[in-house]
Amino acid sequence: MSERDDDNTADRPGDTRPLLQKQNPDRLDQSASAASYTPVLTPPEGGEHRHRWSVRRWPAVVVGLLGLGAAGLLLYDVAAVRADRPAMRWRHVLGEQLAERSLDDPWVLAGAGVAALLGLWLLLLVVTPGHRSTLAMRSGEQDVRAWLDAEAAALVLRDRAMEVPGVRSVRVRVRRAKVDVRAVAHFRELDDVRADLDTVLGDGIAALGLSRAPALNVRVARPGKRG
Template sequence: MSEGSELPGSGGTQPLPVIEKRPPKAPEFGQSASAASYTPVLTPQEGGEHRRMWSVRRVPVVLVGLLGLGAAGLLLYDVTAVRTDRPAMTWRRTLGEQFAARPLDDLWVLIGAGAALVLGVWLLLLAATPGHRSVLAMRAGDPDVRAWLDTGAAALVLRDRAMEVPGVQSVRVRVRRAKVDVRAISHFRELDDVRVDLDAALAAGVAALGLARGPGLTVRVDRPGKKG
């Protein structure tokens, strides 16, 4: 409304009060961050078997197999040539002379031994560890059935759960085998209240995933950074 408007039933114009609406004042937050950490505990009946999936490791097997096959074939060819009174290959004569002339503490001998040691340790680790660190074992009602869930899919499900909490502007979820790290940005509400709601929502989300082993949960809530 503005001044000079006529009121109905009045004999003239009378000034009317002007109402000014002030812009809302930005809320003052007393916190910049809130965090919590706890580890859900599953009973044996809920947990069940949580052995990891073993990787077939096709790439290392193919590489080692091709290298071994090539080296064995080349050596067999050279030995056969020598047995038929032909001269040995240059590389084998040179290698034999180097092994006979160089001492054990020679730099190149140490480098070769170190490379062979690293390769052997790597192959032993591949043989003794299951691999597939990006999958999580799930509970199964049938003992003959084994199921796994990808960590990326689990993080996406938990992120959707977190975004449903009032006050959450954005959230980043990282799921590992033993721990779930959650970093949320809240643009309103008290941070402790948002964190409590996130704890409840994410705990329910982790339980709904049906994992055989409940991971630890770490939740951190911050305010958005200042622009500019």
């Protein structure tokens, strides 16, 4: 039987053999697919959103040691002067410099700028909670607070993403307000892979038990050419 006869046989109404058709070449040439949306939490799943406040250990240690050293040095010099001993050289130099230099001197302005930046940094540490690598979780008790490490959340979502058919590799970055996902798919249509990732990762974010669901940004691309 010729190839023409085979084609005619496949077109017969009673023939049940599968007919292979060429896929759209424009879709196969697609190199990337991206989408961004925010998973919605139902009211029972929502909760109070509170950040975990840091104790600011290292800034407190640095500022405390600097203050202690400056106060101890000044106290020692004052005690030495009271005991009829000459003042330390730095006091004479500092007094002379303050008497000779005007307020618009570059060194005076530079010192004032450094002091102002240090003060702003300390105020920023006071008003910000810190612990940006932790995510607030829902809690059934009013006095109980729970947080989830962002790296652990990223690992959970990565494992879920790797279960999607067609995903070759995936990189997940979790932040408080956004989850960035970069996946590489070596087969299947990229739009289909991204749609599955949207569904799987949206369910995964809801299963993490966060008090506020971050926005999800998914991008799927083809593997780069070798050589």
